[in-house]
Amino acid sequence: MSAQPSFAETLRLRRRAASLTLEQLAAASGVSARTLSDMERGRSKGPQHRTVTALADALALDEPARRRFIDLAREGRLRDHWTRPTGLCQLPRSVDDFTGRAAELNWTSDFLNVDSSAGVAVVGLITGAAGSGKTTFAVRAAQTLRPNFPDGVFFLDLYGMSQHPLAVDDALGLLLRALGVADEQIPGDTTGRASLYRSLLRDRRVLVVLDNAASEEQVRPLLPGGAGRVVVTSRRLLAGLEGVRRLSLGPLPLPEATELLTGILSDRAAADGAPALSQLAQLCGGLPLALRIVGNRLVSRPGWNAADLAARLANEDRRLDQLRAGDLKIASAFGMSYEQLPAPARRIFRRLALVPGRDFDAALAGVLGGASIEDAWDALDELVDLGLLEDSTSSRYRFHDLVRLFARDRLQEEDTGTERDAVTERMTSWLLRMATTAGRRFESAVGRADRADEDLADLSSEDEAERWLRVNVDNWLGVLRHAASRGQHDVVLDCATSMRWFSARWMHGWPWQEIFGLGADAAAALGDPTHQAAQLTYLARVFHATPPVDPDVMMRYAAQVLDAATRSGATAQIAWGHTYVARALLRLGRLGEAAESVSRAAQIFKAIGDIDAYCQCLGTAGECLRGDGRYAEALERYLEMFDLAGDEGSGMTPTIAALTLPNALAAAGLCLGLLGRRAEAIVTFTEAISLFEQFPRSGSQARCLQALAAVLADEGRAGESREAYARAADVFEAIGDAEASVRCRDLAPAAH
Structure with a gap:
């Protein structure tokens, strides 16, 4: 043609x-x-x-x-x-000290090379929270890409976060004037302006940067067809925009944040010192705007030093006030987003600052805001959309550290002290009721039926209860501390007591010493030696099971258990006192005394029908016998344990029985190995390891793998031995026992 x-x-x-x-x-x-x-x-x-x-x-x-x-x-x-330069919609000046964002700049290069042969302009959308450097990044990218656009690069601020964003008609008018159209030739209606704009850009290679967009409706008429490229920046996610390539800007990693601050400070950076600059970068949370403010403050005040400013920023109550320089103020940037929110979302946002942990879900947000779960979801979506919250695939949300401080400031300004106290107490009550209900899911069926709180979210299965306790541990532990500080001893004791069986599943990496310590203090404050003895029992169990084990500390707690139990006359707790005294004596090498104490405990437990505890005493008795070289007798105790746990009619709690089975087999395997019955030991260890795999990783599982590896090595099965040592090392590492992990890795190559 x-x-x-x-x-x-x-x-x-x-x-x-x-x-x-x-x-x-x-x-x-x-x-x-x-x-x-x-x-x-x-x-x-x-x-x-x-x-x-x-x-x-x-x-x-x-x-x-x-x-x-x-x-x-x-x-x-x-x-x-x-062809006539108008001087309109020119790119702003790019900063000389732009730092990092290498992967993101690669994204812009890929964006440049996208095929646009279909006649549809390629649109890139850059989103991020206030202060994340979206405009600075977009300008730097546009400057870099300018040679690829011979027909021009245009920049337009859409004022999306102001009370009056730029109207579409006005935006089109500015762009048309920048493209050389005289005022009298600009159509008066939006449709005509958009049509003329598209026709002008249809066959031209231009880059249009639309900064600070408010909404999809504002952006759509400004997207041309043809060979052009458009970059849009927005605090909002603009999820309704179709066919766009998305890039989310988060905070800078600490090395890049420190590098940016060093670049801003230029010649004086060396005098301030790398440690102080790194601390400042960390306190700024990697937000480029905060880093710019800190850098500008230091540059404009030669008498200051970075260490002094870091000391000021370390005070959370004054950090936001310190993050301002001239007309730059981090709180103002957050405030523009906050002002976009409807009143219910603002209320939830500022009250979320009360959450003690680092993340939370919609249920907790609803409790704080006095809203339904559906309304809480809507508010959280709005907060994520504006970059005031970060979300994850697990439906949990979190603040950036500086945004949390802003939310706390808003809470202080907009909610009265009475309102804040009421919300805190409502959150505390709800979280502790949830935690207590979840903990009781691991008790016997009768205990659950009698004591479960049916008004709370569905925690009807152990899996649901475990997940809730794990992901919310920082929150419920935080309010447990709060309740203890307020003298709410009943709820503290109730919550700590509910955790006794769950703690056996997750002994490693959890703050059980603090939880049961708070429980013991609450029982003492209530003048309840029976419950105090119980809490001290749980505490003694933690010290027994969590490395490094200090037998003197174990003995001290065991003596406290026995003393409190004797004062209360609680038979079961007296038995537990003898149990933990036996375990401490065992660690101290006083085997005869340990055997006598555990025998006493076993008789009491058997008499009162506590088969769970009796079974544990069999294990401790077996350890005493094994330590004394009486391997065959020890094996009998472990096999009795295994039989009791495997007998559904024994009266053992199912969850305790399930935990007992692999531990009994692992101990039996040790005895078989010591008796020279290595083939039987390998089979027994292998069966135990299979049973351990249904539970979280533990020291018992790691030690079983290590014992299996040693027996395999003795049998000349070097490859299998190395594999078992490697698995043991992985488990030890996972539970935080680095020394044992290194030891297993060192042993693996030696297996032959």
């Missing part, structure tokens, strides 16, 4: 078709012959409208030809304006 003729060619053809000379056409139209000559030679590509209509009249063009003639002149005028 041949290219359409230009206005100059059309004028020449029409004049000749009418058999007119230049002078004759000049006389008929009133346009000078020289002007006509310039038009036909293409020197005047787009004459004014009145000149063109006069020529059309003189040439006696019919209506279709007349319209085409006038349109050609109009297009020529627009092309002529295009």
Whole structure:
């Protein structure tokens, strides 16, 4: 298909078709012959409208030809304006100390190379929270990409976070003027402006940067077709925009944040020292705006040093006040997003600052805001959309550290002290009721039925209860501390007591010493030696099971258990006191005394029908016998344990029985190995390891793997031994026993 003729060619053809000379056409139209000559030679590509209509009249063009003639002149005028620099919508200055964002800049390069042959402009959307450097990044990317856009790079601030974002009509008007369109040629309606804008950009390689967008409705009319590229920045996610390539800017990693701060400080950075700058970068949470403010403050005050400013920022109550320099203020940036929120979302946002842990879910947000779960979801979505919260695939949310401080400031300003206290107590009550209900899911079926709180969220299975306790541990432990400080001893004791069986599943990496310590203190405050003895029992169990084990500490706690139990006359707790005394004596190598104490405990437990505890005493008795070299007798105790745990009619709690089975087999395997029955030991260890795998990783599982590896090595099965040592090392590492992990890794190559 041949290219359409230009206005100059059309004028020449029409004049000749009418058999007119230049002078004759000049006389008929009133346009000078020289002007006509310039038009036909293409020197005047787009004459004014009145000149063109006069020529059309003189040439006696019919209506279709007349319209085409006038349109050609109009297009020529627009092309002529295009080549004239207007100075409008120019890119802002790019900062010289731009740092990091290498992966993100690679994204812009990939964005540049996207195929646009389908005639649809390629749009990149850059989102991020206030202060994350979206505009600075977009300007740097545009400056880098400028050589790829010979027809121009244009920048327009849409004022999306102001109370009055730039209207679409005004945005189109500014862009059209930047493209060289005169005011009188800009259509008066949105549709006409958008159509003209798209037609101008259809065949041109331009980059348009639309900064600080408010909404999809504001952006859509500004997206051209053709070969152009558009970069949009927004605090909002603009999820309704179709077919865009998305990039989310988060905080800078600490090394890049420190590098940016060093670049801002330039020559004085060395004097401030790398440790102080790193501390400042960390206190700024990696937010480029905060780093810019800190850097500017130091540069503008030569007498200050980074260490002093870091000391000021370390005070959370004053950190936001310190993060301002001139007209730059981090709280103002957050405030612009906050002002966009409806009242219910604002209330939830600021009250979430009361949450003691680092993350939370919609249920807790609803409790704080006095809202339904559905309304809480909506508010959280709005907060994420504006970058005031971060979310995750597990439906949990968290603050950036500086945003949390902003939320806390808003809470202090907008909620009265009475309101804050009431919300705190409501949160404390709800979290402790949830934690207590979840903990009781691991008791016997009768205990659960009698004591479960049915008003709370569904925690009807052990899996649900375990998940809730694990992901919310920082929150419920935080309010447990709060309740203890407020003298709410009943609820503290109730919650700590509910954790006794769950703690056996997750002994490693959990703050059980603090939890049961708070429980023991609460029982003592209530003057309840029976419950105090119980809490001290749980505490003694923690010290027994968590490395490094200090037998002297174990003995001290065991003595406290026995003393409190004796004062209360609680038979079961007296038995537990003897149990933990036995375990401490065992660790101290006093085997005879340990055997006597555990025998006493076993008799009491058997008499009161506590088969769970009796079974544990069998294990401790077996350890005493094994330590004394009486391996066959020890094996009998472990096999009795295994039989009791495997007998559904024994009266053992199912969860305790399930935990006992692998531990009994592991201990039996040790005895079989010591008796020289290595083949049987390997089978027994292997069965125990299989049973351990249904529970969280533990020291018992790791030690079983280590024992299996040693027996396999003795049997000459080197490959299997190395594999078992490696698995043991992994488990030890997972539970935080680095020394044992290294030891197993060192032993693995030696297996032969």
